[in-house]
Amino acid sequence: MIRTHARPWIGAVLGLWLAQPAPPAVGGEAAAAAAAVPTTGAPAPSDAATAASTLAPAPRVSSPRLYVLDCGTLVYNRPEDYNLKREEVRDSNMGVTCYLVVHPKGLLLFDTGLNDRLVGRPLYENVLEGYGQIKFNTLSGQLADIGVTPASIGYLVLSHFHWDHVGNAGDFARSTWLVYDGDRAEMFSAAARATPWFGQYAALEAAKTVRLRGDYDVFGDGTVMVIATPGHTPGHCSLLVRLRNTGPVVLSGDLYHYAEERELDRMPDEEKTTGTAESRRKVEELLRRQGAQLWIGHSMAFFRSVRKSPAWYD
Numbered sequence: 001m002i003r004t005h006a007r008p009w010i011g012a013v014l015g016l017w018l019a020q021p022a023p024p025a026v027g028g029e030a031a032a033a034a035a036a037v038p039t040t041g042a043p044a045p046s047d048a049a050t051a052a053s054t055l056a057p058a059p060r061v062s063s064p065r066l067y068v069l070d071c072g073t074l075v076y077n078r079p080e081d082y083n084l085k086r087e088e089v090r091d092s093n094m095g096v097t098c099y100l101v102v103h104p105k106g107l108l109l110f111d112t113g114l115n116d117r118l119v120g121r122p123l124y125e126n127v128l129e130g131y132g133q134i135k136f137n138t139l140s141g142q143l144a145d146i147g148v149t150p151a152s153i154g155y156l157v158l159s160h161f162h163w164d165h166v167g168n169a170g171d172f173a174r175s176t177w178l179v180y181d182g183d184r185a186e187m188f189s190a191a192a193r194a195t196p197w198f199g200q201y202a203a204l205e206a207a208k209t210v211r212l213r214g215d216y217d218v219f220g221d222g223t224v225m226v227i228a229t230p231g232h233t234p235g236h237c238s239l240l241v242r243l244r245n246t247g248p249v250v251l252s253g254d255l256y257h258y259a260e261e262r263e264l265d266r267m268p269d270e271e272k273t274t275g276t277a278e279s280r281r282k283v284e285e286l287l288r289r290q291g292a293q294l295w296i297g298h299s300m301a302f303f304r305s306v307r308k309s310p311a312w313y314d
């Protein structure tokens with residue numbers, strides 16, 4: 001089901017319930033119908049007012065805030081591809097996580113997940129490279145729920161260019177794209193242009209782009225750092241976010257997929273010579289030095305338990 005933004009009516013529905021001493025059992029449809037004809041004195045909103053009020057107020061912060069967005073789930077049962085036996089992996093499916101960082105100086109989106117067109121579509125239509133894709137909420141809808149439009153996002157960072165991370169990236173072509181050359185070159189290669197998902201990020205080719213070398217301090221105060229972690233792809237990166245109450249957190253992209261890769265020291269064969277081992281050592285050292293948490297976006301244990309938007313971490 002495509003998420004709708006009926007937030008203005010929620011108050012009206014609550015108002016009706018509160019205004020009636022013995023509210024009848026009202027189902028969703030009846031409640032919506034009742035809300036559409038306000039009888040409790042609330043003025044009927046004009047079309048313009050309705051349009052303006054469908055967007056929640058944009059978040060204002062004095063220190064970084066981190067939202068975790070549900071960008072889909074991959075149904076998958078081949079952990080052997082990651083050099084793990086089935087009995088070694090508690091859950092071989094994968095969550096797909098996007099993150100919004102709200103910093104006093106601007107907004108940064110880290111990854112864009114599975115494409116929004118998947119919402120409401122059956123699993124059998126969308127099995128790609130052995131991964132079944134399902135999605136319940138659009139990224140754009142989850143952002144709208146917290147008052148954020150694509151136009152308000154200053155920076156876009158993709159952990160890497162694989163299709164489960166770039167699904168809606170074209171929506172953010174007005175942002176400044178922070179990217180490593182290794183990944184950008186792959187994204188606009190002849191082979192990539194021929195893939196069915198090229199159109200999902202093609203608009204980034206003309207986006208304002210900052211080509212990164214090494215780690216990058218996005219806002220100049222050390223609270224949001226792009227960490228170069230090549231290996232899974234040539235330009236793969238992670239994101240360090242220093243949060244006032246939660247403490248520092250490293251969003252590791254696909255440096256690991258399963259927590260068991262980290263526990264058992266495994267990685268896909270094809271990554272053994274591409275730099276993943278070095279990048280993992282770099283991040284583990286960073287975690288020790290900073291006392292930081294590692295958030296593995298594809299880990300189902302993480303995905304299941306993490307607080308998701310509209311809640312946040314700060």
Ligand SMILES: [Zn+2]
Pocket residue numbers: 162164165254298
């Ligand atoms: Zn991935």
